[in-house]
Amino acid sequence: MIAAKAEDSANASSPWSEAITIIINTLPGRPDQPSGPGSGYAMVPYNFQTSAIDQDGDSLNYTFDWGDGTTLDLDLIGSGINVSSNHTWTVPGTYQIKAIALDRMGGEWSEERSITIAANEQPDPPRDLYGLRSSYTGIVCNYFTMTKDPDGDNVMHLLDWGDGTITKTGHIPSGSLENASHTWSRPGEYPVRVCSLDDKGAPSQWSGPFLVSISANDPPEQPTTPSGPAAGQCLISHEYATSARDPDGDAVKYIFDWGDGTTSWTGLEYLDSGEESSVSHKWMQPGAYQIKAAALDDKGLISNWSGALAVKIE
Template sequence: MKRLKNRYINIIIIYIIIILVPLTPVTQGTDDATSHPLFLSQTLYVGGAGPNNYTKIQDAIDNANDYDIIFVYRGIYQEYLSINKQITLIGETREHTTIQGNYANNIIKIQANNVKIMRFTIQKGKIGIYLTYSSFFTITENTIIDNWEGIGLLSSSQGIISSNIIKNNDFEGINPVNTSQIQISANIIQTSLEGIFLHSSTANTIHGNTIKDHIYGIEATQSSNSNNLYHNNFYVNDQNAKDTCTNNWDDNYPSGGNYWDDYTGSDINGDGIGDTPYNIPGGTNKDYYPLMEHWNEPPYAPSNQNPRNHETGVPTNAVLSVYVADPMEDAMDITFYDASDHSVIGSVYDIPSFSTASVIWENLLNNTVYSWYTIAYDGEYTNQSETWFFTVSGSTNTQPNPPTITGPSEGKPKIEYTYTLTTTDPDTDNLSYYIDWGDGTQSGWLGPIVSGDSLTTTHTFMTKGIYTIKAKAKDTYGLESDWGFLEVTIPKTMTIQPIFIKIIEKFLFVFPLLRHLFSQSFFSG
């Protein structure tokens, strides 16, 4: 009887084990965060106030644990970051959360798996973001500008680079070296020597990007084989592509290949696909199904909202504004919604990419919390923003005063000059500044900073001319000032090709003696 009893007990134990084993998660040797379902994370803050708040981003990184989130409030952070743990780094808005250097080092260096970098402007570094031996990373919704190289990758894999604006970098926009299985999608990659330079990199997917104004749009070399490249738009490059390897340049029929602005074939049957292949220079590769019109991607999610999320003291007639951008640079219709019942607050139409859309939400109730969101529509696709909240105080809002601009009123081309903007807000709201340099370039919104404090920035006029700098201020509720003005006269100087003078100037910044000798030789008179 005792032996029979033990046998029943063993059967019951085995049955329990069979039931429970499928419920136990199995780890497959990956560093993906989803394989750690019980991990506990915390959120650290930079630039705010209260517990877990830091002044410097690197201090927050150093004190973070794996899987922690670091949220960075708006501001300009003069730092070079080193990330060697699995964290998420999020900026409040990419337009106003800036990490910048002075070209002395890489702005963000990543040597870890499961790192996410989101919503920053990253500028003035050797490499904007440099990933080495990293996997399962995400680089998204950033603006990466004015670096020697935008994004560099070495021996990295299984990551995502999407919805970034990568512009005005000297050498490569994106440079994968010995890198595989990366998804590069929906980025604007513009104005560098090469848009994407693949070196010994395989099995990557590059699709839905706008690639314009480079010497080479995309170049594949050194056994960069088995990459898939399709639905990209190539505009105004000296040479759209060069491929000495073996790669796939289309997604078959009817999905199609890429849009090439120099394709001369016809589309007799009107299916949107060229009737003859597009030959890729450098080897025997072809895009067998070239697109007759540019490929469209959805707009980026509206961002840089005003009022800021959880803002208090918002007036009863609130100015709502968002920054909008489209990877194909299409104009958009922007609709603002009351999140409580999804009713329409207002709409604005044909808003250019890389600009601000705004409406007024009138007759709000005092001491009431409101929620809202926006949807951008480019004529084919839509994208919805996050939902934001603010509290009405019943106060009125007064327009900021026009900024005063101080700095050199004359100078020479290709020399960097410093300008200072100052103004006040009658309601003592924090202020952001927007500068139109008068030479076809703009700063975007800079700040916010405290009312009455000065904003200092630099600019280089590239050619002879008389320029009118104008600047305006915007308070935390989106109400803008009138323009302030300063006229600057730039005489003629020696002509040097812009991309080379820009590189030379950065070297001269590092070596002051050379800068002195160079200025005596080239910039006299």
């Protein structure tokens, strides 16, 4: 703290002035040399990190200089906290990366980090998606797209389904057909987009939105336990029936699991909700079998399996 007073030639003194506080600032320490890859490809984002300590505990403003005429500023980072940033170089060459940490009085540049960037072109934008533009909740929907890479690199795809989820596919050859599926759990309008990345990591532009309209749908209720004979002979047909209601009033059909590794549908046609249907089955070997059934509505949602009917075949 500093204060002052005045004294005249007769040695008379004034009172002390109001004191002021002087804070001596220490410049931040020199940031660490940015850490990150030493080589890469054009059009691919790369991550670099650094940190610096301020002896006064001040928050710091960082600047990354990417060596290509561009910089990036990061504001008010706590002393000693690691900071990171991504950068994409568009032209092949060797670049010197450095960082500076500044408090209100200044700072010092870090040691430079060199990165050599090789030539690479980003993939073309993906072709427009092909698939359903309307469907129902709980239904698996399939979509197709294709991307060509100017360098002939393998490509992968990211599909943004518009509901907060993204599907990441595996790599396939440039120009090959890609297939991905998704199930929406809530009704609504969803803008689906896709982008591609080559096997070096360069991303394409995102496609335009492909609007998908999803309507509500509930699966059928659990079918009744199959009815029919509880005992019989192998190599002889036995008939069993079941029924189920659909909450939406949708038409339904049934699948029977015979407990011997085989299943049977009630037919190609759908039946009215709640209508009973039956199927015959012939067991080839004697034994104890558990028969159960499930219902499928005409929008594609399947119910839980019914309770099981125990059947003894001799």
